[in-house]
Amino acid sequence: MEPEQDTGPVEYKRSLIGSEEDKITRVAAQMFFRLQEGKGVAMYWLGVDDDGSITGMTQREKDATITSLKKAADMNDADVRVISTTLLPHDSTRVIVHMIVRMGQRVVNTPNVTMAVLGHVDAGKSTLLSNLIYGKLDDGRGSARAKVVKHAHELRSGRTSAITHHLIGLNAASDIVHQRDRHVVGDQWRDVVERSASLITLVDLPGHQGYLKTVLRGLRETVPEVIIIVVDLVRGVQAMTREHAAIAATFVTSTASRVVMVLTRGDIATSEKRKKTLRDTKTLIKEAFGCLPLVIKNSRDVSVACKHVHAAVPVFIVSNVTGDGLDALHVFMACCAPKREAVTTDLTDRVNMRQIVQSVFRVPGVGLVVGGMLVRGRVDVGDQLMLGPVGDDGEFMYCRCKSIHVKRVSVPSVSAGNYICIALTFVEKRDSMRVCVDQVLLSRDNVNEKYTTKQFTTKLVVPQRRTPSSLTVGSTSIFHVHAGQRIVARITHIDADRIIAGNTHTIVWQCIPRKSVKPWIGSEIDQKFICSDGCLRASGTITSTE
Numbered sequence: 001m002e003p004e005q006d007t008g009p010v011e012y013k014r015s016l017i018g019s020e021e022d023k024i025t026r027v028a029a030q031m032f033f034r035l036q037e038g039k040g041v042a043m044y045w046l047g048v049d050d051d052g053s054i055t056g057m058t059q060r061e062k063d064a065t066i067t068s069l070k071k072a073a074d075m076n077d078a079d080v081r082v083i084s085t086t087l088l089p090h091d092s093t094r095v096i097v098h099m100i101v102r103m104g105q106r107v108v109n110t111p112n113v114t115m116a117v118l119g120h121v122d123a124g125k126s127t128l129l130s131n132l133i134y135g136k137l138d139d140g141r142g143s144a145r146a147k148v149v150k151h152a153h154e155l156r157s158g159r160t161s162a163i164t165h166h167l168i169g170l171n172a173a174s175d176i177v178h179q180r181d182r183h184v185v186g187d188q189w190r191d192v193v194e195r196s197a198s199l200i201t202l203v204d205l206p207g208h209q210g211y212l213k214t215v216l217r218g219l220r221e222t223v224p225e226v227i228i229i230v231v232d233l234v235r236g237v238q239a240m241t242r243e244h245a246a247i248a249a250t251f252v253t254s255t256a257s258r259v260v261m262v263l264t265r266g267d268i269a270t271s272e273k274r275k276k277t278l279r280d281t282k283t284l285i286k287e288a289f290g291c292l293p294l295v296i297k298n299s300r301d302v303s304v305a306c307k308h309v310h311a312a313v314p315v316f317i318v319s320n321v322t323g324d325g326l327d328a329l330h331v332f333m334a335c336c337a338p339k340r341e342a343v344t345t346d347l348t349d350r351v352n353m354r355q356i357v358q359s360v361f362r363v364p365g366v367g368l369v370v371g372g373m374l375v376r377g378r379v380d381v382g383d384q385l386m387l388g389p390v391g392d393d394g395e396f397m398y399c400r401c402k403s404i405h406v407k408r409v410s411v412p413s414v415s416a417g418n419y420i421c422i423a424l425t426f427v428e429k430r431d432s433m434r435v436c437v438d439q440v441l442l443s444r445d446n447v448n449e450k451y452t453t454k455q456f457t458t459k460l461v462v463p464q465r466r467t468p469s470s471l472t473v474g475s476t477s478i479f480h481v482h483a484g485q486r487i488v489a490r491i492t493h494i495d496a497d498r499i500i501a502g503n504t505h506t507i508v509w510q511c512i513p514r515k516s517v518k519p520w521i522g523s524e525i526d527q528k529f530i531c532s533d534g535c536l537r538a539s540g541t542i543t544s545t546e
Helices: 021-037 059-075 125-134 152-157 185-195 209-222 239-255 271-289 299-307 326-335 429-434
Strands: 010-013 041-046 078-088 091-103 112-119 164-170 198-204 226-232 258-264 292-296 312-317 354-356 359-363 367-376 378-380 384-390 395-406 409-411 413-415 419-426 440-443 455-461 476-481 486-494 504-511 527-533 536-545
Touching (some): 021 041, 021 091, 041 059, 059 078, 059 091, 078 299, 078 326, 091 299, 112 125, 112 209, 112 239, 125 164, 125 198, 125 258, 125 326, 164 185, 198 209, 209 367, 209 476, 209 527, 226 271, 239 258, 239 271, 239 536, 271 292, 271 312, 292 326, 299 312, 299 326, 312 326, 395 413, 395 429, 455 486, 455 527
Parallel strands (some): 010 041, 112 198, 112 226, 226 258, 292 312
Antiparallel strands (some): 041 091, 078 091, 164 198, 354 367, 354 440, 359 367, 367 419, 378 413, 384 395, 384 440, 395 409, 455 504, 476 486, 476 527, 486 504, 527 536
């Protein structure tokens, strides 16, 4: 194993023998640091030295170590769960143990992991989500899917056409907290939040070819930690499966997210179909992600997948009717922690607060509500804010935060990394009619970011499998800045005569303003983005803005 890092949520312990109070207190303080680094979740490997060498533990050492860790966890209001126990191949009397530690229930700023679900039409995405959300199996005739569709035409056609958010939780014991059957969605979410120590947001994305733009928008807005690609074992790997894998590979390159493959309908697939689809899936993983496929059969395989985050792509074979394979998927989801790389540098900075508007609602009795990812700082109810840029001059409209909702639960304040909805009151009432998607919401004291972006410079990488011939001076592309705006821009300068796939190129872009909103990009350097131009998708970083 790799040597233990001084920072991060992973801790190695050779053994913990003895229950002296001072020793347990030191272990608890160290555990608290790991939990803070993992936003409430930490991974422990027992029987492993700090340099990564595996020594293992005897049964007596294992029992004593787990007892000591449970005492330390109690001091942190946390709980521990054993994920797997593995015998050493050269000594059957010694084992290594993989454990997960999770902090107790916190209603405000509960740790959240976002998982986006992709896949071909009729692959079983919505049915799988329904099983995860409600914990009830499908009857084989679509009863589970009917619980999660958003529109009536989706139920009739069997095709998801919109971005749909769903919520499940994990209690302190790392067990799935399912939604209860209720008629009011807000009550369902509030119930899950109140019973959970951490949350998992599942984002259901369309699978039809005509909704590829919606897929890109969903990934840009949510910036998921995990991308789940669903494949039907009976129909096999389809053209859209490969297209979604290409999108996921581009996104993973620029965000360090991880990919999971889930093969559904394991109960009706013949052995020949199963072998062929599994073989094609492994080939797709190697070609698209350059990783090794790892077929998950038990919790021990899940531990291996968690240990080799970016070297292997887990493959789960499940049935939404019989429930086969779903337990292993639950264990894997419980092991997924929020990204350690914070979206912000300071979670308490109210002056540099920033939210990108990704949806706009007008709620009767409440007024204007804007939703989007809070990418920097903190916002409190009553804060003075400004929204823009709008108009020919790129002006900002002054407003005040009236209320905040996170996961449909009202909160007095919230820090970066959460998708939030804010009810706004404007100084000029007519300004509420000028609010639209892709505007930016800032603190009124943040005068340094009160501007309009005219041009920007990028370092762009076109994947080897893509043909970059359409990227020439004068051509236009759409930029999906992560957790940020969707910007249309035109190339004004390229550092080479032609773009070569696989190489990094410096390109200067001129922003093309839209009628409703002016382009705006944050001033910090090395912002990640995905560039789409027809079927071409590339990734890179923004190095400067003007």
